[in-house]
Each structure stands twice: as C-alpha cells, then as structure tokens.
Amino acid sequence: MPDYRSVADAVAEDILAGRLRPGDRLPPQRRFAREHGIANSTAVRVYSELIRRGLVVGEVGRGTYVKAGTPDVAPALSEPGGAGVDLELNFSILPEQPSLMAEGIGRGLRPDALASSLVPVGAAGTAPARDAAISLLARAGWAPGASQVLFAGNGRQAIAAVAAALVPVGERLAVEALTYPVVKGIAARLGISLVPIAVDEYGMVPDALESAHHARPLRAVYLQPTLHNPLGSTMPSRRRSELVDTLHRLDIPVIEDSIYGFLREDLPPLAGLAPERVVVVDSLSKRLAPGLTVGFVVTESAELRERIAAALRSGGWMAQRFALAAATRWVDDGTAATVQELKRRDAAARQQSAAQRLDGFDIAADPHAYHCWWKLPGQWRAETFVAAAARRGIAITPAAAFTVGAGHAPNAVRLALASPPPEALSHALDVLAMLARGTPEDTGVE
Template sequence: MTISIFDRDDIAARPGPRYRAIADRLRDTIRSGAVPTGTRLPPLRDLAYELGVTVGTVSRAYALAASRGEVAGEVGRGTYVLGQGLHAHGGTGVGSAAFLTMPEATMAAMKAALAPPAGQTEIVGTALTALLAEGQAPGAPSPFNTYLAPGGEERHRRAASAWLSFGDFAPLPGDLLVCSGTQQAILTSILAATEPGDLILTEELTYHAMVQQAGLTGRRVAPVDIDAEGMVPEALERAIRDQHPAAIFVVPTLQNPTGTTMSEARRRQIAELAARHDMSIIEDDIYGALAGERPPPIAQFAPERTWYATSLAKTVGCGLRVGFLKPPSRLLERARAIQNGFGQTVPPLMAELGSRLIETGDAAELCARIRTEMAARHKMTSEALGSYRLTFDSAALYVWLELPDTWRAHGFVEAARARGVAIAAGEDFMVGRTDRAARHVRLAIGQPQTREELARGLTVIASLLSESHIGIVEPA
C-alpha cells in the first residue's frame, strides 16, 4: 500500500531547509507508530508535486532518512519504511548489513573498502597448509576442538605486539587482547569505556559500524567537524563544552572515507583535550600499517585513556578475522571480561594463522604488496578522473570524489549502479547530517579483482561525471 504521510502545513511550519523538514516529518511519523514497517513512500515526483518543492528536495529528504536508518530504496521498487532508525535495526550506512548486501556489479565492484588481490590466496594458503601439516603438540588440543583463553594465548599476543610496534610505540604482549576483527575490538571499547545513554563524539564523516554499535547498545553519537587533517580540535573542544561526551571515536590515519592522516601535533591536541576533560578515546587504526611513514598513534600520547584498535583485515586480508585491542592498563581485565561475554575471542585456527603470518614476515610482505598495488591504482584513478576534485592518499583503499553541481550523491550512485558499477554515496558516511557529503562519493578502488575491472569502473564513472543529472537541481 502506498500512502501519503506528509502534512504540507506541518512541513512548512518547521524551521530550516525544506528537505530536512520533510525528513524530520517522516521521522516523527514513523516514531509515532502511524507508519508500519514496509510502507512504500510516494515516488519523488509525486511527493514533490504534492508539497510544491523540487524533485531534488525530496530526493535529498529521502537520502537523509536513509542515512538515519529509517528508509531504504531499491531501484524499480521505490522507497520503503524500515523502522525507527538504528534502535530498531542495523541502519543503512557503511558497514551495515544493508550496505554490505552487495548489488550486482556487472562492470566493476567499487563499494567496499577491501584490500586488492596481492597474493593472499597463495601466501595465506601456504601458511595454512604448513600449519596443519605440523599437527598438534602431544597432549595439546586440536585447534578445531578448543577455545582460546579470553584475549588470546601468550604466543598470539607476542605476535600482536610485534605487528603493532613501530617507532616508540611498543605495546607489551600482556597489555593486548586478540579479537575477532576490529569491530569486536571497537564494540568491547564502547561497552567498557561508556555507559548506556552516554554520548560519543566522532568525525562528521566516519565508518558507520561504530555508529550502529553505539546505537544498538544505547549510546548516542554526535559529529565533530573535520578538515584536511581530520577532526578539528577547536570544534572538538566546543562539542565537549556544549555536549559533555564520555568518549571520542577517531580514525587518525587514512581516515575513512577521506583518506586524510592527522599530524602528530593534532594527535597531541586531541589527547590533551581528552585528558583535560577526563574522556576516553577509541582510536581505530585499521589502516595504519598501510601508511608506511606515519605519526605515532594517539595511544602513545594518552595511554591511560585510549582504546587502540586495529586488525589484519585491511593490511593483509579481510578473510582473516584477527584483530587487536590495547585498552588502558587499568581496564584490561574489564575489557577481557566484556569481550568474553560478547562473543569470546578469535577462533583458535585464525589466531594461529595470523600469528604465523606475522612471525614469518608474510604479513609484512602482503602489506607491502598491497601498498604498491594501491599506488598503481591511484595513478590509474588520477589519470581517469584527474580533472575532478579527488581527495586521497596513495596508500588508502579508496578515493573521495566531489561531484559536479549537476549531481547529488545518491542519484550518482544509482546511475552508476544502473551501468553495472557499485560505489558508496557520501551520505552513507555522515553522522547526524548530510549537507557535507551531499555531492561526494567514495570509490573503493582496492575492491576490483583486477586492474582491468578497475579501468572499466573508472570509464563508467568518468562518463557519468561528464553528464548532467536531469531533473535534479539545487534543493530548496
């Protein structure tokens, strides 16, 4: 059933841009229970005519509702109500189940921030074969029929320490927990460092898995302005003063989706602000090892309050669900207990395999190959799209592309999808508002399985950029 739930007078009376008023009216109606899950919303043109606004305004309103996790659109079927945002389900932002349900990409898949093929099958396969050929020590349990100690065995934590150490940052094995990927490390940090109802500040553009985890566990999330270095300290200080948060979540190296890296001076500022206001920091360094030369982590400047999370997913291969967490020392046992209670630790076979790859140097070799391959792919991307505004780092797995004025992000994503190319809209990364990313998309140039696939995708993107999105104009 298609019904109209938009009261023209109510929308006209709301302050702010029309698109936001439409989205807020939709949100309020959903929360009132008047619109059941599965309700199909009016087509863009129909609602635009009904409300006396442009099609672009309605498109932007629907995009905002989608970023809030309240609706979802499917080509050929329309836009449907999902429910009451993140508290009702997993949302639709980057990292959500909806986002990761990949559309068919007949030309090129460029939606997920995956490392490119770099010999993972051969190198990891050889390591796994050798591991299994060794068999188990006399009296030791099979890795297929045992659990690890919560947080991993000593040998796994020694390997983790070796992998994480660079410069003066050298975490001790006893200070680390081995996790089932970075997401488990982040969830453990959220649960240990904050309480239900607490507020977490994060970059206004960020990876939405953390936003979902916060919402599903009763925490709130609010955005902080970013610039070419990431989170802006002055904006962070204002947000701390006005909103009284419990924690900060930040991706300081190869930030997703912009690819920016925070300077050491700014990292020190973030650490100092957190110390002054007695706040926790959750530092996601999942891309750090790709950067080669990089500043020390924030955890080095504020170890007593920083939860440092990373994994092998982006630097070796995402099929290895092996992550690492360095909590503040005084909260290590609390973190261990929470991790064990919410899913235990990494499977024993994965822990053994990840440790072997680190110890033999294979993990470092794969990371170097990925870095080299990404440099080549960034060169291809710059050559294909160099006349447009690109933000990237040559080691990042993605490019942040600003669209011409004639395009909106979700319209561009749908147009690319219609031509067989899967990419991510800027709104999928927004926290709280969509204005900043309404004309941006992220191209995950590491995901294509070959450079030929990447070239096909870039050809489609370049062609679309040269066209006008007929019917979409600057919203009211």
C-alpha cells in the first residue's frame, strides 16, 4: 500500500501542473480512498498533508477544494504589485504624504544629522524617540511611560520578539481562530504551537480561552481587539473587561496587536485595563508607510523588557537609527498626526464606498476600518470566488489564509480597501458585486 506522502505528492503534482485547477473539488475522502486503493485513514492523512502544504482548503459543509493561489502561482498575502487592483495587501499611501513627509526626511540628510543616524541604536532607542513614541501611541486616556517603550525594525519583528520572549519552543500561544497570517509563519519559525480560540461577534470568547488553558496550559495570548484583521470587528468594552478578568484569573500574558488602533481614537488598548499583563505592539507601517517604518513594544515589566530586548538583538530585529530619527521628526513637527487624521477620513470614505457598492451582501466591518469581511452567497465557494476575481485582475484573500491549523475555513473573503486609488477601488467593488450576483458557471470558474 502506498505511503500517504507519495499519494499527496501525486495530487500536488496535478495541482501544480494545472491538471487540477483552483476551485476544483477533491472527492470525498472515502471515495478518494477507494479510487487510490488506500485505507480511509490514509486518505485522511493525504488530505491533511495537502492542507498543510497550502495546496487545498477545507470549507465547512462543502468539502475540500484546490486553493486559489497555490505556492507556485500567487499565494495569499503575497508580494505587492501582482494584480491590477490589489485588495489583498492593506496599506495606504495618500497623495499628500510625500510632500508632507519630505521636509522631515530632508532635515535628516543634513551632514550633522546624518552623521548621528549612521551609528546603531539599542532596543530602547533614544530619549527623543521614546518621547515621540509616547505622543504617537497615546489614545483615549492611555499612554505608555517613557521607560516602557522598546523599538523594533517593524511591527512583525516586534510581534516575533515578544512571542520569543514569552513562549518557549514547543509551548502554546493562543490566537483568535481567524488571525493575522504572518503570526502563523512567526510561530512556525520559533517552534511555537498556535492554539485557535473561538470568536463571536464581540471577539475572543473568554470561556473558550479558559477551556483551552485547562486542557493544556497556554503561555500567552495574541489578539487584535481593535479593528480585527480579518474580521474588521472591534471588541466592545464589556467583552474587554470579561476577557481581562479571565486573563487575570488564569495568569496569562497578552500580546495586543494595536496596528490599526490609530483609526479608533475613542478606545484605549487592553493595556489600559491591565497594564501589568498586556504587551502592546504597534508600528508605523499603517500609520505612515511600510517602506520606512519602526516597530514599537510597550510593557510595564522591567524583567520582560530585558527578555524582549535580548530577543530583538539576537533576532536581528533592531530598529535602524535613521528610521527612528525620521519617525521622531515626523511626530515632533506634527506630520504624523496630520497623516493619521487624513487616513482616518480616507478609511471612513472607503468603508462607505464598500457599503454602498456591496449593499445587500453579508458584509462585516467597523466603519473606521480599512478592510471588511465578506460572507459569500451560497452559490460561491471562497476559493472559486478568489479565482474568478483574479481573472478580472482583482486580488482578494480567502478565509483560509487566516485560519489556524487544518480546520475548515469559513466561506468568506477579506477585502483590503486601503491600497488602490479611490476610482480603481470603486470599479473593483462593482466588478466583485457583479460576480457575486452571478454563478461560477457564468465566469467559467467551477
């Protein structure tokens, strides 16, 4: 009887050669087992292996399908520039930004300023940078202390450093059942096991977190309570309090990803409720631009700051002094505040455009968010819809990209609204609405 890996290799070859196309449904596992002369248990392992390789996705109540954007084609959350209209990567560069930011960069290119920017800087940055970080990160009555701030090269590196400091190799990190895909890659490289925790319309479910911890202890929790990616939801005050109470009772630390928090000035981070338990991570990539960014880590614990600083140094995740100095100037001269306000208005306008053009569909989003979550009509599967959109030159992300483990993915897609010019965004949303009102047969994708 063939080994499950050799059977999976044969199916993978058919997928990568195009004999099985994105959106094609694999047979039910029992039928697959009969057709290949293998045991049912072997078929289960074959399908699990194909899911692990990112070649297929299981959809609740629907079966297993070839994934749109296989590794040799266009993976979810891929490199920028691959599609005519990119609703997959979510960053905004407003037309006003280059002129607003040019002066701060220009001052940093003076010989005296440049000389000081050419030497390395430690994880604690500089005193002016720490003061700037306090001003930048403060919201809704919460602000970090100057001694509590560390700097990374970007937000992803900040997450990696905190995870490395909190969760030993082989231990468990709880995440929302749908989470930021990069966290999956970080966990894999660090040897950390991710544990998906159920979410509802209010965010992570405290009882589900407690059950997972009692089954086997969790070392930390990673979550996005404000403008969750991909769900676009914001955790209300009551759920925040319930979750913090649970975390206190279980004695579990939290990594709070606050990357989109600047779009909701009315809500403090969870750290406002539990500063001794919550580590806030943030960056300039969404606030300003991903091409010249800095990551931030805020923790009240001096002992934990030492461990995170050590992880930043050993991982090569330190902030660069030039970027740190530029960010400090942009905060001090008001550029950062101006750009952030412009982005709040821009996000609200784009969200309103999406609501109008996708009216009548099952869309979930915070009106302040730069993305939305679309539960597709019944005639569409997520992977098939992604493939149909790609044929129209529009890149979108299926739910499977955000699913932790080999579980079934919801029949949904995330639309990132931030990157295209407004006119291109409007046209793309109209095209997607037209596709969704039709059927896969109408588009030639089945």
